Each structure stands twice: as C-alpha cells, then as structure tokens.
Amino acid sequence: MPPMYSLSCFLGIFLATATHCVTASSFEACLRPQLSPAATLITGQSSNVAPRWTEYKEFSTNNVVNASTEADVQAAVRCANKAGVKFFAQSGGNAWATTWSLGENDVVINLRNMNQININAARTSIEVGGGAIVSEVIDAAYKKNTQVVTPNCNCVGIMGAMLGAGYSRFMGDSGFVIDNVLSFRVVLASGESVTVSPSSHPDLWWAMRGAGGNFGIVVSATFKAYPTLEAQNGAWVGNLVFSDEKIEQVVSAVNNLKLTSKMAIFFYFANIGAPNYTPIFMVTPFYLSGGNTTAAMAEARRAFASVLNLGPLEDTTTWTPYNEVNAGSDTFCVSGSRKVSYGAGLAQLDPATWRTIYTNYSNFLIDNGGDNVANSLVLMEAYSLQAAEENGDFSSAYAWRSTNRFNTVAIAWYTDDSLDEAANAWAGEVRDNWRATSGLRSNSTYINFAFGDETLEDIYGSNVPLLRGLKTLYDPKNKFGQFFPLYE
Ligand SMILES: Cc1cc2nc3c(=O)[nH]c(=O)nc-3n(C[C@H](O)[C@H](O)[C@H](O)COP(=O)(O)OP(=O)(O)OC[C@H]3O[C@@H](n4cnc5c(N)ncnc54)[C@H](O)[C@@H]3O)c2cc1C
Incomplete structure (x- = not known):
C-alpha cells in the first residue's frame, strides 16, 4: 500500500x-x-x-x-x-x-486491543496482554473463581499501574502488583523483544518493577492468581459518611488503625453537588471476608470497630462480589475534562492538617462557582503493607514499599482552562500541607500519583544512580523519555 x-x-x-x-x-x-x-x-x-x-x-x-x-x-x-x-x-x-x-x-x-487474557487450568496464574485494563482481568478471574491483585479502578491499565508498583485492596496477603508478576515480555528501545523474569534479564526485572516506563513496552505478562470458592469470591466494602465535625476523630482513628492483611481503608472529601456544593467526608473500608455470612460480616466490622464506633451518618457497607468491588469508583474513571492532580506519600495522618485541607476544599468550591469544579476531590488510601514489606525494600525498584503508609492525591476537576491557575494553586497547596506534616524525612511520592514537578529522588528515592546506569545500558538514547524519565 x-x-x-x-x-x-x-x-x-x-x-x-x-x-x-x-x-x-x-x-x-x-x-x-x-x-x-x-x-x-x-x-x-x-x-x-x-x-x-x-x-x-x-x-x-x-x-x-x-x-x-x-x-x-x-x-x-x-x-x-x-x-x-x-x-x-x-x-x-x-x-x-x-x-x-x-x-x-x-x-x-x-496497546488497548492487545487485551487477551488466559487463565491456567489450576487457576493459579493469568497471562495478560499489554493493553488489558482492570475490569477485563477481574471479569475473567471472577468467572474462573480466582482472584488477581489489580488496581482498584476498572479503567486502569494493568501494565501502566504495574510498572510503577500497583496498589490494590487485595494486596495484604500477596503484595503489590509488581510482587505478583511472574514474567513479562518486553519490546526494548531498539525494537528487540526479550523475556524479563528473575532468571532472564534480572537487572531489568528489578528496574521495571517500579521504574518500568523508562525501559520498555510490556506486550504481555503473567501474574499469580489465587483460587477461591465461589461463595467466598468477594469482599466487605461500602461507604461510611461522617459529619464534618468528626474529621479529627476519624483521621486519628484511621492513623492508629493496624491494618491486618485483609484490610484497606480510603477516605475522601467530595461534595453533594448543586445547589450548595456542601462538602462531605466519606470513608471506604474494605475487608477480604470469608463469604456472605453473618459471622464473616461481624469479623469485618470488628476489624474497623474504632472507626465504626465514631458513628457514621450513613453506612452502606455490605458483602460485594469480587467483580463488583470496584463499581463504586467507576465515576472516578470517566475520561476527559481537566484534572490537575497533586499526590504525596505520608507516614502519618495529622488531624489538624486534614481540617485545614477540608476548609480549603470548601473554599475552593465556593470561590470557583461550585458547578465549575464540582467533581474535584481529595483522596487518601491506606493498604496493608504486610506482604509487600516482607519482600524487602530492595526486591524491586519501587522505593517506597515500607515508607508510604498513606498515599494521597488532591484532584481539581473542571473543564474551563481559565481555571488552570486556581486549580494548580489549590491542589499544590494541599500537597504542601501534606508534605509539611508527612512524618517523613524527605518527599516520597508514588510515581503513579505524582504531578510531574517532583525531583527524581522524590519518585525513585536512592535508586536513582543505579536506575540511571541501567538506563544507559538499555535505552541510551532515552527513547522511553515521557513518564518521569531518568534523563532529560
Ligand atoms: C481513575 C484512576 C484510578 C486509579 N487507581 C489506582 C489504583 O487503584 N492503584 C494504583 O496503583 N494506581 C491507580 N491509579 C494510577 C494509575 O496506576 C496510573 O494512572 C497508571 O499510570 C495508569 O496506567 P494506564 O495504562 O491506565 O495509563 P497510560 O497513560 O496508558 O500509561 C501510563 C504510563 O505507563 C506506560 N505504559 C502503559 N502501558 C504500558 C505497557 N504495556 N508497556 C510499557 N509502558 C506502558 C505509559 O507509557 C505511561 O508512561 C489510578 C488512576 C486513575 C486515573
């Protein structure tokens, strides 16, 4: 042609x-x-x-x-x-x-059309095409009564998330998405294809699990899968809406919560929309319970008793099948609009900081006409890091596996580009608030939650020199130079 x-x-x-x-x-x-x-x-x-x-x-x-x-x-x-x-x-x-x-x-x-998925007969491993998204992997796994550690939103690319680390509500027993990959097939900057695994290109195996966007294109990968009984293929999850008067108490309770391997917890500042755009404070606990039984539900509620005892105004928590666990975040997946997003990793949650952020969120909505920025939100996520930490800090290039107890992001969401300055000012200030009380010696931001103005050390920590050496070896001309590149 x-x-x-x-x-x-x-x-x-x-x-x-x-x-x-x-x-x-x-x-x-x-x-x-x-x-x-x-x-x-x-x-x-x-x-x-x-x-x-x-x-x-x-x-x-x-x-x-x-x-x-x-x-x-x-x-x-x-x-x-x-x-x-x-x-x-x-x-x-x-x-x-x-x-x-x-x-x-x-x-x-x-790569979106490269979304083929194959699960082995024992239901213990799953081969995923380079363009598959979370919903496709979960739907396939659910049909076979097995579970895979994936991100929590249906629209997210498995490989995009995995190359940065991949946080998942299902990670407590088995670690990050990078801890669950068995091997991947990669097209390098030269166009050559290689298999990357613990025994094949072990240097890339280390580097790509945390700094992956710098080294190659993953065309397929094989992950661990965890067979489960149909009656147990789900989790206890839902929303707790709290009065804003309880922000300090709830933040303190979440900060002190010991997350066992079955637990995860998020909270958000969002708003109820027109006409007043009143902010709401919503908490989303998750428990990998043993089925839809009274005993299992009671076990989940006991795990979160310190939060539930603070008296939410609404409580929608319930047993939810595995393939519907992410449904609550589908509105977050909607593409389009301008979304200015600043993230930070934290070692602690400071109640006074969250009060300040709540007040400033409320002012941001009012100052910008409510409707124009109504989808804006502030998000905090906390996962059980038990299995992830057991693998050891140097098991992959993700630098913050035992550092970031909490990951946060402030998202200014709007359509009119004249709001860009206000959006950056507000979300950037929220990040400043977090950093000032993070309990960390230096900034440590999960690459997939970062804005883009961070230093390489904020993203890759002390791994920068080693990663740069590998970059020189595998991609000397910086062909993979778009997503937090190790060289300009
Ligand atoms: C709604 C939403 C929910 C999210 N939820 C989570 C979550 O629960 N857990 C979590 O850890 N993160 C989460 N994230 C962050 C997410 O991990 C990052 O946005 C990630 O970069 C998205 O990957 P993608 O493939 O969807 O995006 P893309 O923009 O397509 O890709 C992201 C980066 O990865 C590279 N990339 C993508 N595919 C490949 C491939 N096959 N080979 C090589 N490089 C590739 C791209 O070049 C780019 O640099 C969420 C983000 C959003 C917007």
Whole structure:
C-alpha cells in the first residue's frame, strides 16, 4: 500500500514545515507494510482516537498505531527510530503526570486491543496482554473463581499501574502488583523483544518493577492468581459518611488503625453537588471476608470497630462480589475534562492538617462557582503493607514499599482552562500541607500519583544512580523519555 499523507501534513507545507511532513510520512511508509492485518495506523488530527483521563497538559500526536501483536509493537518502535520521531506506549490512558514532551509528529503506540487474557487450568496464574485494563482481568478471574491483585479502578491499565508498583485492596496477603508478576515480555528501545523474569534479564526485572516506563513496552505478562470458592469470591466494602465535625476523630482513628492483611481503608472529601456544593467526608473500608455470612460480616466490622464506633451518618457497607468491588469508583474513571492532580506519600495522618485541607476544599468550591469544579476531590488510601514489606525494600525498584503508609492525591476537576491557575494553586497547596506534616524525612511520592514537578529522588528515592546506569545500558538514547524519565 502506498504511503498516505495526512491533511495536517499537506497544510504543514503551507505552514513552512515541509521537513516534518517528510519525517511523518517516512514513519508511515515504513510501518504500513509491516503491520499485522488487525492493526491500524491512524494519521491526522487523531488525539481523540486514544482518549486520556485528563485533558490537562494532554499531548496530541498525529500518529496512533493500534497494535495487535508483539511484531506490530516492534515495527512501530523501529520505524519511529528510523524516522527520528518520539513514541509513547498507551494502555488505559490514565496517567495524569505532566512530564510529556510529545509533538504532533510523534507516535502513540496504543496497546488497548492487545487485551487477551488466559487463565491456567489450576487457576493459579493469568497471562495478560499489554493493553488489558482492570475490569477485563477481574471479569475473567471472577468467572474462573480466582482472584488477581489489580488496581482498584476498572479503567486502569494493568501494565501502566504495574510498572510503577500497583496498589490494590487485595494486596495484604500477596503484595503489590509488581510482587505478583511472574514474567513479562518486553519490546526494548531498539525494537528487540526479550523475556524479563528473575532468571532472564534480572537487572531489568528489578528496574521495571517500579521504574518500568523508562525501559520498555510490556506486550504481555503473567501474574499469580489465587483460587477461591465461589461463595467466598468477594469482599466487605461500602461507604461510611461522617459529619464534618468528626474529621479529627476519624483521621486519628484511621492513623492508629493496624491494618491486618485483609484490610484497606480510603477516605475522601467530595461534595453533594448543586445547589450548595456542601462538602462531605466519606470513608471506604474494605475487608477480604470469608463469604456472605453473618459471622464473616461481624469479623469485618470488628476489624474497623474504632472507626465504626465514631458513628457514621450513613453506612452502606455490605458483602460485594469480587467483580463488583470496584463499581463504586467507576465515576472516578470517566475520561476527559481537566484534572490537575497533586499526590504525596505520608507516614502519618495529622488531624489538624486534614481540617485545614477540608476548609480549603470548601473554599475552593465556593470561590470557583461550585458547578465549575464540582467533581474535584481529595483522596487518601491506606493498604496493608504486610506482604509487600516482607519482600524487602530492595526486591524491586519501587522505593517506597515500607515508607508510604498513606498515599494521597488532591484532584481539581473542571473543564474551563481559565481555571488552570486556581486549580494548580489549590491542589499544590494541599500537597504542601501534606508534605509539611508527612512524618517523613524527605518527599516520597508514588510515581503513579505524582504531578510531574517532583525531583527524581522524590519518585525513585536512592535508586536513582543505579536506575540511571541501567538506563544507559538499555535505552541510551532515552527513547522511553515521557513518564518521569531518568534523563532529560
Ligand atoms: C481513575 C484512576 C484510578 C486509579 N487507581 C489506582 C489504583 O487503584 N492503584 C494504583 O496503583 N494506581 C491507580 N491509579 C494510577 C494509575 O496506576 C496510573 O494512572 C497508571 O499510570 C495508569 O496506567 P494506564 O495504562 O491506565 O495509563 P497510560 O497513560 O496508558 O500509561 C501510563 C504510563 O505507563 C506506560 N505504559 C502503559 N502501558 C504500558 C505497557 N504495556 N508497556 C510499557 N509502558 C506502558 C505509559 O507509557 C505511561 O508512561 C489510578 C488512576 C486513575 C486515573
């Protein structure tokens, strides 16, 4: 098939950018003959072809490759290298960081169609395509009465989350998503494919589990799965709404809660919407209970007694099947709009800090007209780190496995770009409040919750020199230079 020239390319001639058109079309001419029958290459104004969670600092490229096979991904990488354009691998499209440097001639390699899932006969392992998202993995596992450690929102890309660490409500007994992967198949910056496991490229095995976006494109991975009885394939979960007068008491109770391996707990500041946009304080406990029985529910409630005894105004906690546990966060998954998101890791929750943040959240809503920013929220997540810590701090490149007891994020959510400044000022100040009382000696931010202005040490901790050495070995030209790159 002859190369096709995009409309923007023709317009570009009149805009005196003929050189870049030659470059873009040379990518297309290189790639098209190599693509598998199910793959597509979309050129032109295609930024909405692979939508992303936030439009804030969203990049827009004129080339989207919808890959279908490992060979498609290899060809896309090799052709981008040959044409001298940058490329970016996308799965769920949820990363909210602002570290992108992609231009219109560059390439998105969209893996979303590579979402094949195979569970072994013993139900103890699951092979997942590089573009699969959480809901697809959970649905497949639920049908086979097994469980997999995944992130908590259905839209999230398994590999995108995994390459940073992957926090999960199901991690108490088995650790992060990175602790549950058995091996992965990776396309390197050169276009070569390798298997990465404890015995194959052990240096990449260490580095990619925490700093993965810097080293390669994962086209498939095999994870552990945990068979369960159908009657026990679920958890106790729901919302507790507390009066704002109880913020200090609840925050203190959560701070002092010892999370056993079956527990996790989140809390949020959100609001009730029009007409007053009154803030609400919501707590979401989770307990991996042994089934929908009175005894199991009582065990879950006992575990959270110190919080429940503070008297929530509403309590929707109940037994929930595994495939519905994430349903409560589906509204958080909606893509589009501007979402300015600042995160921080904490060793402690300071009640006075959370009172200040609540007051400032309320003011942010009022000052910006309520409706314009109504979906904005503040979030705190705490997981049992028991199994994760047992693996040891140096078992992978994720630097904060025993440091961050709590992960937080403030999200200013709106559509009108004239609110960008106010959004950054508010969410940035929330992060300052957290950092000031974090109980940590230095900032330690989970890469997948970071904003993009952090130092490399905030993200990778003391692993920076070692990671940089490996980067020089595997990606000397910094082809994987989009998501918290180890080199500029
Ligand atoms: C609604 C929502 C809920 C979330 N919930 C959780 C949670 O419960 N636990 C948690 O740990 N995190 C959570 N996160 C954070 C999430 O882990 C990150 O946003 C993650 O980067 C998303 O991955 P993605 O594939 O969806 O996004 P993308 O933007 O597609 O990818 C994110 C990064 O990973 C890279 N990448 C994606 N796929 C591949 C691949 N196959 N090979 C190589 N690189 C790849 C991309 O190049 C990019 O750098 C959540 C985020 C959102 C928006």
